[in-house]
Amino acid sequence: MKQAILSAAFLLAVVHLSFAKAHFSNQAIGDKEKVFADSSLLQGEINPEMLTEVMNAIGLHQDIELKKANVLNIEASVSHGKRYVLYNPEFIAWISKLTKSKWAAMALLAHEVGHHLNGHTLKKGGSKPALELEADEFAGFILHRLGASLEESQEVMKYIARPEITNTHPARASRMLAIQSGWNRAIDNTATIAKGESLPLHINTGN
Numbered sequence: 001m002k003q004a005i006l007s008a009a010f011l012l013a014v015v016h017l018s019f020a021k022a023h024f025s026n027q028a029i030g031d032k033e034k035v036f037a038d039s040s041l042l043q044g045e046i047n048p049e050m051l052t053e054v055m056n057a058i059g060l061h062q063d064i065e066l067k068k069a070n071v072l073n074i075e076a077s078v079s080h081g082k083r084y085v086l087y088n089p090e091f092i093a094w095i096s097k098l099t100k101s102k103w104a105a106m107a108l109l110a111h112e113v114g115h116h117l118n119g120h121t122l123k124k125g126g127s128k129p130a131l132e133l134e135a136d137e138f139a140g141f142i143l144h145r146l147g148a149s150l151e152e153s154q155e156v157m158k159y160i161a162r163p164e165i166t167n168t169h170p171a172r173a174s175r176m177l178a179i180q181s182g183w184n185r186a187i188d189n190t191a192t193i194a195k196g197e198s199l200p201l202h203i204n205t206g207n
């Protein structure tokens with residue numbers, strides 16, 4: 001009983017990605033993979049620097065702990081007030097081998113950070129389609145800020161999203177549109193800042 005209470009307390013909230021029947025298979029190594037610089041992803045290891053990059057892209061101090069765990073794929077969770085992104089190394093190796101780039105793992109990380117920053121991990125009930133779209137839009141925004149093309153930002157969905165909506169997750173097409181929306185919003189923000197129009201708050205200088 002005590003153990004049950006402890007484990008319930010440990011996982012206060014978990015939001016995870018579901019993905020279309022993924023088979024962890026060893027794909028043939030192609031030319032693109034040979035030049036895939038971050039080989040640690042191919043071993044299922046996410047460099048914590050990647051999470052720092054995601055947080056830095058929106059000017060936030062990195063205070064989320066990245067941990068390998070026995071989870072289905074990758075999850076945002078809160079335990080004792082601390083925020084985590086938990087990931088399954090086999091899943092990361094699988095998706096990195098398929099996409100042959102770092103952007104899939106980066107999009108997944110950004111998606112989970114999106115759950116944290118949108119407050120989804122504080123809600124009960126886990127994944128819901130509307131929340132997933134918010135996290136996807138956030139991921140699109142971040143990936144643009146980090147220099148990914150729209151195609152690179154969306155590619156992960158070709159492998160992890162189901163074609164049809166489920167109780168927990170939106171259909172693939174909706175998720176790709178949400179990423180596109182966030183990616184485009186990052187362009188709009190950049191354009192606004194470049195034109196010097198992003199001053200919604202007035203600072204009283206006393207003059």
Ligand SMILES: [Zn+2]
Binds near residue numbers: 016017111127135
């Ligand atoms: Zn999610």
